[in-house]
Amino acid sequence: MNDNYIEFKKKRELGDIITDTFAFIRQNGKSLLSVLMKTAGIPFILLLLASAYYTHASASIFDPVSIKNGEMFNSGTLIITFFAMLATLLIFYGMLFGTVLHYIKSYIDTRGNVNTASVVQGVKKDFGNIIGLGVLSGLITSIGFMLCVIPGVYLYVPMSLVFSILVFRNTSISNAINDSFLLIKNEWWITFATLFVIGIIVWVISMVFSIPTLIYTFTKSFTIASEGSLADPSTMFDWVFIALNAISSAAQYILYMITAISTAFIYYNLNERKHATGALEQIDALGKSE
Numbered sequence: 001m002n003d004n005y006i007e008f009k010k011k012r013e014l015g016d017i018i019t020d021t022f023a024f025i026r027q028n029g030k031s032l033l034s035v036l037m038k039t040a041g042i043p044f045i046l047l048l049l050a051s052a053y054y055t056h057a058s059a060s061i062f063d064p065v066s067i068k069n070g071e072m073f074n075s076g077t078l079i080i081t082f083f084a085m086l087a088t089l090l091i092f093y094g095m096l097f098g099t100v101l102h103y104i105k106s107y108i109d110t111r112g113n114v115n116t117a118s119v120v121q122g123v124k125k126d127f128g129n130i131i132g133l134g135v136l137s138g139l140i141t142s143i144g145f146m147l148c149v150i151p152g153v154y155l156y157v158p159m160s161l162v163f164s165i166l167v168f169r170n171t172s173i174s175n176a177i178n179d180s181f182l183l184i185k186n187e188w189w190i191t192f193a194t195l196f197v198i199g200i201i202v203w204v205i206s207m208v209f210s211i212p213t214l215i216y217t218f219t220k221s222f223t224i225a226s227e228g229s230l231a232d233p234s235t236m237f238d239w240v241f242i243a244l245n246a247i248s249s250a251a252q253y254i255l256y257m258i259t260a261i262s263t264a265f266i267y268y269n270l271n272e273r274k275h276a277t278g279a280l281e282q283i284d285a286l287g288k289s290e
Helices: 014-062 064-069 077-109 116-125 127-147 149-159 162-168 173-184 188-227 239-254 256-275 277-289
Strands: none
Touching: 014 077, 014 116, 014 188, 014 239, 014 256, 077 116, 077 127, 077 162, 077 256, 116 127, 127 149, 127 162, 127 173, 149 173, 149 188, 162 173, 162 256, 173 256, 188 239, 188 256, 239 256
């Protein structure tokens, strides 16, 4: 067993979840990223390309010539690139969550000695279910936000745990969604608070990577204003801005890893409070050792 092994199957308070999330990253970050390159590397590159091209295509919205001639949406390029970016984001998001959770599953099964081959195999096996669950849970949450903000926020909490249930319980898509509501019953507020704090932490870290883009945007805006060329705001979207924005986006996408790891800790915390499976396993192990 790994001497620095972090026990997932136990009750935790909000602060413990955050502390152990970053402890797990410090311990397994390099190994986890290497596995992610194998499973989510291609979707990640496609996502960056789609995001960069969408940023480039968005410049037409601010181009006064295109506006005057009514050419902004004639070609449908902006709409096509938006859905291409959305599709690649969905695939990458699913692959990232699937990889992180299968990595944690192997970490638990081997007591810290992760079998990366089994992780990759597990992600391949669950690929269809992961993508399908991502689409369905995304639709459920989106419908909730369209009806009203409050239902959307409420639905976001159980939907954030569906990937963990799918992987750790090896269950179906429908059971994962159904079990997510059972899992948060009477625990919604603490789960929401934990996800909210994690979200703020991830947002603050992501803002650090956005600083170069913000500095360039400010500098470029000042230059354009001093030259009197504000009549064409589309000049802001040059290749330097697109490159910096792509780097910032890449960092933000990778930071989803923090959210994925934290949902695993949240899942096991709730599961332990509901079923005490970890405690029962420890008692069983003690009984066998005697």
